Amino acid sequence: MALSLGLALTSAAQAQPDLSKLDKDMAGPRAQVLVLGSMHLSQLPESFDPASLEPVLERLAAFKPDIITIESISGEDCDLMARHPTVYDPESTARFCSHPVEAHAATGLDVPAAIAEVNKTLADWPADPTPAQRRHLAAMFLAADDDASALTQWLQLADTERRAGDGLDATLVARLGDLATRDNESYQIAARLAARLGLPRVFAVDDHTGDNLQVPDAEIPAFGKAIRAAWDSAAAQKQPLRDREKKLTERGDMLGLYRYINRPDVRSIQSDGDFGAALRETSSQHYGQRYVAGWETRNLRMVANIRAAFRDRPGARVLSIVGASHKPWFDSLLGQMQGVDIVDVEQVLKAE
Template sequence: MIVGLSLALGWLGVAQAQVDLSALDKDMAGPRAQVLVLGSVHLSEMAKGFQPESLELVLERLAAFKPEIITIEAISGESCDLMARHPTVYGPERISPYCGKTDEARAATGLDVPAAIAAVSKTLADWPTQPGPAARRHLAALFLAANEPTSALTQWLQLAEAERRVGNGLDDALVVRLDKLATSNSEDSQIAARLAARLGLQRVFPVDDHTGDNAAIPDAEVGAYANAIRQAWKSAEAQTQPLRQHEDELKKNGDLLALYRYINRPDVRRVQADSDFGAAMREASPGQYAQIYVAGWETRNLRMVANIRAAFREQPGARVLSIVGASHKPWFDSLLGQMQGVDIVNVETVLRPPSG
């Protein structure tokens, strides 16, 4: 009996391993979702003198893709609120780099984050085809209270200059914040919000997640953990140095279209992935700290991709643009490509250089 049960369980394991899900959607009804993953540099790290206008060719090509949904590498207001409610799990020092404060927006609107999220949902459900300036100012205030600043900026940028003023939930402090966001060097502001406003979208979707890479490393081992990762990176410097040099040259030249085409090339991303996470898997110091780093990275990507899928859950066949740090792109392409009814769009096709 024991031998027979073991054989049966073994057979089940083999049968499950052979299940191929790739053809489940071959006869699907309706259009397939088109997902474009744009690997990005972090514009906040660009050298002094960076001009957002140099992104215009990139924006033009992304606009031609006509995304209906845009996702960004930022933590949602809901997730920030969740982490803030669990300070023993996510200490303030771990939240502050990713989650801004909503004190000013709460004072202006009277809404905490959960109430503001509910108000945003209700407002968008009844959103008119041609919203007036008052409606946009009000929704911008709600997004700020919901800790969704990039969506607030998306509304702000769709207002005429004369209408970007105090009123309908926006006070002086919030207007100052929106003006500051509009000039901040970040891919969220200078690519996602500007593109969403240009296309007439009402919001962007933050999909980042730092719950999965919140590794529980004892204080006494933090130094060893960091050192193992540094050693892994150092072992691959010969591979990465030429890539960094060429990337720096493109940045200095101000050719942002060429830069984005370069950092999204599969051969570039392959070398970067191997010299970071491949090198970490090969790192052999005691404690397997570098492998813990990789596990956190993969968990983070899995949860981010789940958030992207949720963003177009109710829109089968949507055109989706996901803007994320370039290191994430191979994971996003691979994981999203396994989803039913989803096609991954070739970024090289979208970012073609100007003809002539």
């Protein structure tokens, strides 16, 4: 009897509710989420022409997203990290955060005040904003450390209206001009697509607060060596992927490139060659496992930010543009959300 009772209690403890069917009788529309795994355009050769992205933009526009998210840290999180320099190394965060000193000087607003002004402005945003309203909002976005959203507004202005005024000074106008030409998927894909669709902004969802691994300074060389060795162990299986990506890039076939890097078999090989290889790393300090734990924590927090972006928009059509390595985690985690369907990116990007 004792054995039977023990087995029964063990079985009961292991049984879990099946959340995959929780929304089967949900009233209301289902959200459609499309995760586009992207190249980091800044890493492409100088011969890269942003105009070659047009076939990709056309297909994404046909999806008609209401919300676009990008792999960028929000001004709010950058402000948080700046206020805790003993927790988040300023030299490391400088790679992700611009710290908008010039926008602060032009508008008189620090990041928290600018975010409040952005929220206030968008709460009463008209269907047909004036050029002055767009310039003002672009300035507020720059002060809020949200460059991609500022560019989204800037690109919706006629050429003759892209000038200083309404919070934009000559320095900020020059910055917006620079952003428009910068090789970055947040600008060349997300902001341009948002402007084409008439959206007011994009949403920055990246998060580096969870992958801030506590590796002692003395161990950092060993940590880096262990992870690089793990990657090198899988180099042979990943080389054909790199070769194919290089050929497509050299041909300027960005649609073919995006179709290729979003294929499930390609993502599976890449995931195993990076994170699977790290998990097979055998150091006594378990460096590989810690690396993957930081990666998964980052993905969890990024997905939470995406969910927050459309929590008040049941039935939203969401496009998440993110480095291709994130895509398997995004699809898996977002697919567990209630009332959310994952859209097949291969179908969206298919050739005519």
